[in-house]
Structure formats: C-alpha cells, structure tokens
Amino acid sequence: MYAGTKFAQVGLAGARDRELREKGIRVTGLCPAGVGTEFAVGAGRA
Numbered sequence: 001m002y003a004g005t006k007f008a009q010v011g012l013a014g015a016r017d018r019e020l021r022e023k024g025i026r027v028t029g030l031c032p033a034g035v036g037t038e039f040a041v042g043a044g045r046a
Helices: 002-023 038-042
Strands: none
C-alpha cells in the first residue's frame, strides 16, 4: 500500500509535468524524508 501510494504521487507529478510542459508549466513533487513515527522507529529506522 505504501509503495503504491508513493508511486502514485511521483507518477502523477511526472505525468502532469509532461502534459503541461509545452505550455510553459513545470510540475514537481516534494517527497519528504523519513518521519519519526512509531512505525518508522519500530522498523529500525532513525
């Protein structure tokens, strides 16, 4: 589920960028780094 939604965000930004670039509009996506949640810490991430 996580990987699918993460790709959806990246894929949508990339598709929109390609569609709108000819009109002079650039689209980017911001993907934050790890967040200190219980889930992340429990998985051994800092």
